[in-house]
Amino acid sequence: MSKPAFIAGDWGTSRLRLYLCDTAGTVLARGEGEGAAVPDCGARFAAAALPWDKAHGVLPAILSGMVGSTIGWREVPYLKCPARPETIAAAALRFEAAGRAIAILPGLSCRGKTGAPDVMRGEETQILGALRLHSQLAKGRHVFCLPGTHAKWAVVSDGAVTQFQTALSGELYELLRRHSVLVRDGGEVDAQNPAFTLGLDFARSNRKADLLHLLFSARSRVVTGEMAKGDAASYLSGLILGKDIATAQSLLDLTGSVQLICTPALAALYGKALNAYDIESAVIDGDRAALAGLVHAHAEIFS
Template sequence: MTTSLIGLDWGSTHLRAYRYDAQGEVEEKRAFAHGIRRLPEGGFAEAFAQAVQHWPDVPVLACGMVGSRNGWREVPYLDTPTSVDRLAGALARLETPGGRRVHLVPGLRDPQRPDVMRGEETQVAGALAATPSIGQRGCLLLPGTHSKWVSLRDGAVTGFATVMTGELYGVLLQHSILGAQLPESGDDEQAFHGGVVCARDSGAAGALSRVFSARALMLDGVLPPSSVADYLSGLLIGDELRIALAAGWADPLTPTRMVGEGALCERYLKAAAIFGIDIDAAPDNTTALGLWRIAAAAGLVSPLAAA
């Protein structure tokens, strides 16, 4: 089939390239370690040339940190509320040394918190394309190093919040007394469950008041050293869910959909079940789907192709 679009998911540590046919299906995918922090000799231009080598000269749409202050070209954030159409209308353009034109997706800013995202807005667009109904009144959870909780109303992102769960987990294990000289984790489901329950029951004090329990339980012989990491994982993910309920980001009346894949998302689903939060998993191709959806709204692909 005829290639109609090239999409780039260009983050801090990775670069993924998608070649789409005329119906928006990904015909070919490439992956490189050329994130904006790991560029090859020749910089952005060389990384781009490798990503699209031998692919047709068609419109290129890129999302992620490539449009950040340290990226190829900075694209200003759009304040919420923001719809997919508004994102599509604010694309920035740059010309590559090879003569190709690249369109860059802006990130989003929630001025009320304040908070920012860059790259996740394209995942949101993909989730909305896959399940339009959640855009009327829904919540998206994007787990990761910096988890995002995104509020959706009438097809637009009305606000979002970042919780640094993954980064805090890494800091505690690598740079605190809690993780000092621990053996390799044994993937202890019971320890993870115990951490989630501890966070759930921490009340107004929150899990920060319970973090040191990981060491106390180990010294008491209740928690094996190899299970400390799983306990801390449950404690921090559990506290993120506790915060989401307390802040009203998630509630029994608002559908919540999780965007992501892999073992981390499985942990969030297990923790959500302990809290009684009903979370559905979105398809794992939301970024690719979001790039196509934004390109269609921007007129980078023909109306027939976008149908």
């Protein structure tokens, strides 16, 4: 086994993923922990790293995500777009905690196409990683989509994140699924279910109607017998993803292939949805991208 050199931490709101890495970024061991929304990140990090400290000595750590927000460990101000990989690394907040050198990467902010401000924390590290994993993406203009609770659509030009916008797709789906009468007993989401395609098509053929005026169809189609109750979740998912993509298409230029950074499950759903809008996509694993971004930032900061 090569020599452990640093700890990388992908620390979002609800989950911490820890990696013990050698200088080249090879993962030697893994750990998990609670998200940055749980109090006392500092003590929890120390506890999680303790076994590695004992075995290898106290190693420096590079962290990204909500751990750098007001609810996290230490607040790292947002870096304004356009932001290049080296600028992001340079804007890391560096401090020492119990003899350990720590760097927390900043999130990004921008003024969106809608005119409102927008922010991200953690996704910038995944984009950074994607650019390292696929160097051809660091040249020219590419659109990245990072599906999730708060989906991010980001434009990267010659390696710099120039603009992005957030869609509430994941959160809205979960809220409706859990709390609304719309999709009670609505089954599980399945991209192969024709109801998923029906939702996509319905969104696509109603560009002038906001989701607000389309959502009730998840219930009215069931009440009137046009759709089986157990298909409602797939239909709702298609509807929301369709509107997410339709808006991205009208606000950003989606010519070329959209780079999806996410889990395989979300990649299957978004890939099929993008395809229904005649948009090609390529998939980059979300965890792998986050790790690659942290490894890259470590090299920039600590080397």
